[in-house]
Amino acid sequence: MSNEKTTPISELGEFGLIEHLTKNFSTKNSSTKKSIGDDAAVLDYGTKKTVITTDLLAEGIHFDLMYMPLKHLGYKSIVVNLSDVYAMNAKPKQVLVSLALSSRFTVEAVSEIYAGIEHACNVYGVDLIGGDTTSSQSGLVISVTAIGEADEENIVYRNGAKPGDLICVTGDLGAAFLGLQILEREKRIWLEHPGVQPELGNEYLIQRQLKPEARKDIIELFEELNLKPTAMLDVSDGIASDLKHLCKQSNVGCEINEATVPIAETTYNTALELNFDPIVCALNGGEDYELLFTISPEDETKLTNETEISVIGIITQNANETILKTKSGNYHNITAQGWKHF
């Protein structure tokens, strides 16, 4: 970094900075009628329904700039919001991004964040249509709002699961959590011995933490398969916590079969190395941004060839009872650890 040009943000000012950061963004969606540059953006959804969600990421709470590159941070801040739109079985079309920056950030640093935002906008085909950029007394805060569209009959809420429905999850679980543990370990070593080069290893786990992806492909697959889940949410807090939301809102219970919970081999092995129980990582880890959903039993055959989707359990009548059937055949209540920020 030492040879790169650094420009204090004060040199450009707010409006100069926004122009500088957004000059390469072009609009991709016909629903984007007016983008950045007025008091508000203007959207046109004709007869589609509009889906909207927002997330706020704070330095030191959701990310640590010691190991999170700024470009990845910009990318991740968009992806986690798009994931919420996909979790409604909707397609994201626009984002708004607000940043609060402390004075230690230069124009080049903010440009890195925007490079990540731009990359995510391109990968997922969404338009950046507005935001706010301001200073903060300390730390970086990123607030993203994502807007999507869907036909009314396709929207999937959290409250539609029925007893007998099958519980499914995409991809694999627990990797992002273990990626974070590795990054935290290397940070501690580096703080104690600044000369030591990090031995990160295990790129898959680290990538799952630093550059997660939202499951656009699964929403497209649902369309192809003509499959509409009965309930769905994205895995942000860990499925233990996410299942409780789904069960509470649907007024049902669930039983998860440990043997069917998808855990990548490297996740499993690293968990044991680091003295974690792999199933606890998978259930409580969080930040996987996979989709957790329920389907009617008659739709199960549609998933026969889908290796990216695992059936991990069944919805029961016992409201709010979330049970894990272990590999040894025992039954445990699943305890959600969820959100530990406060």
Place this chain on the structure above:
Amino acid sequence: MSNEKTTPISELGEFGLIEHLTKNFSTKNSSTKKSIGDDAAVLDYGTKKTVITTDLLAEGIHFDLMYMPLKHLGYKSIVVNLSDVYAMNAKPKQVLVSLALSSRFTVEAVSEIYAGIEHACNVYGVDLIGGDTTSSQSGLVISVTAIGEADEENIVYRNGAKPGDLICVTGDLGAAFLGLQILEREKRIWLEHPGVQPELGNEYLIQRQLKPEARKDIIELFEELNLKPTAMLDVSDGIASDLKHLCKQSNVGCEINEATVPIAETTYNTALELNFDPIVCALNGGEDYELLFTISPEDETKLTNETEISVIGIITQNANETILKTKSGNYHNITAQGWKHF
């Protein structure tokens, strides 16, 4: 405050906190199909266009909790966003609110912020439909996204002003800036002499700073008068800066007549007392949240009886030239000081 109950946020947790804060909010708009409680809210605008804007307020930058009551802060955070929606000649219908809170905030403190948010939602008839609540390492950050609707032909952008159009502004200017000066002065006195009770006086100026209102009434008036401005924005940075945006986007210039710039008597007198030039306060003060707009000359008669609207100048052909004609008949370039956060 000392006798009031205080509850650490950790006692409720994120989901408990959100439930506690939002239990009294009910939906008011038929366009709100699904509110808080899923991955995203769902909106239905039929054939109307959707207008969307976002603002981020950071402690120590946009507000100082030494003199800004939390309830007012919640109220103001909503109002400044609604003001952007009105500035499009649209009607706000929904808001999303994200908060980053440091550990010094209790449940009661956050409830005060939400009491202000709720009051603003009731006054302006908007629905709170989502958000995110998280912790921060230091300081309070509030990010608000507001969504509104309008028929396409009624939306007013910043780029429609034509030479010969009249420049209008609502209400009066400079009061919010002076309110801030008074609050800052009393804060300094209090820090030096903690026993001294503040002599605030001048409630109008302080109210304009602590509890601004958005000009819902003016948008309704436009409808009654069948008047569509040619360009419009809200006065957030001060009209000197806001006029420059309007002229730049419309590729025109403007000439403002000092004698017609609306300044309340108390603003004028307090400015002189505090050694400020009243016209500088009015042009550069900011945070008035009035509407600055241009109209075709033939529409002027529609405004004859409207005491809340002042005609303060005219649009010229000289692109980007913003001129002030002083009371003494001299001509000056208007210099925008605008946004000083970085």
